[in-house]
Amino acid sequence: xxxxxxxxxxxxxxxxxxxxxxxxxxxxxxxxxxxxxxxxxxxxxxxxxxxxxxxxxxxxxxxxxxxxxxxxxxxxxxxxxxxxxxxxxxxxxxxxxxxxxxxxxxxxxxxxxxxxxxxxxxxxxxxxxxxxxxxxxxxxxxxxxxxxxxxxxxxxxxxxxxxxxxxxxxxxxxxxxxxxxxxxxxxxxxxxxxxxxx
Numbered sequence: 001x002x003x004x005x006x007x008x009x010x011x012x013x014x015x016x017x018x019x020x021x022x023x024x025x026x027x028x029x030x031x032x033x034x035x036x037x038x039x040x041x042x043x044x045x046x047x048x049x050x051x052x053x054x055x056x057x058x059x060x061x062x063x064x065x066x067x068x069x070x071x072x073x074x075x076x077x078x079x080x081x082x083x084x085x086x087x088x089x090x091x092x093x094x095x096x097x098x099x100x101x102x103x104x105x106x107x108x109x110x111x112x113x114x115x116x117x118x119x120x121x122x123x124x125x126x127x128x129x130x131x132x133x134x135x136x137x138x139x140x141x142x143x144x145x146x147x148x149x150x151x152x153x154x155x156x157x158x159x160x161x162x163x164x165x166x167x168x169x170x171x172x173x174x175x176x177x178x179x180x181x182x183x184x185x186x187x188x189x190x191x192x193x194x195x196x197x198x
Contacts, residue, residue, distance in 0.1 A: 004143020027056035044141030046099025
């Protein structure tokens with residue numbers, strides 16, 4: 001379980017493909033503190049530390065993860081948002097983020113907001129995911145508040161602190177981002193759909 005409050009960014013220092021899996025080697029400020037079997041969110045994707053290396057640690061992404069996220073697009077040197085899992089006594093500063101990416105979206109517009117930055121994200125609504133005005137969404141693992149919610153499209157505002165601390169400063173128009181929609185909204189939507197079928 002995560003909160004969507006990114007601790008730091010890490011750099012991809014190694015990529016090894018085998019069968020349908022990819023091992024990513026990551027370097028980050030807290031790499032030496034991690035232990036094998038620990039969960040870390042990478043651009044919002046929960047992955048398990050499987051090995052420690054002199055330059056950091058290694059995680060494995062399977063094909064299902066690669067299909068649903070932008071991890072398969074990563075290259076050596078790319079920056080990823082990182083968050084260790086919450087402790088039971090942690091403050092929930094963001095929102096409940098599971099680390100299970102629902103689908104990717106595409107950044108279609110970046111606008112200056114006189115100090116902050118607006119990002120417009122479009123996604124395929126046929127997968128059943130929705131946003132609501134002032135609701136929560138995780139974009140590349142960052143807990144954000146939705147504004148201008150439309151079918152298959154929403155906008156988020158990024159303050160300078162978040163822009164600098166996360167990999168939002170690298171996102172360009174046309175880039176793919178990982179989306180995890182609000183878990184409460186997903187449950188309500190599924191219950192409502194089942195009820196309407198009756």
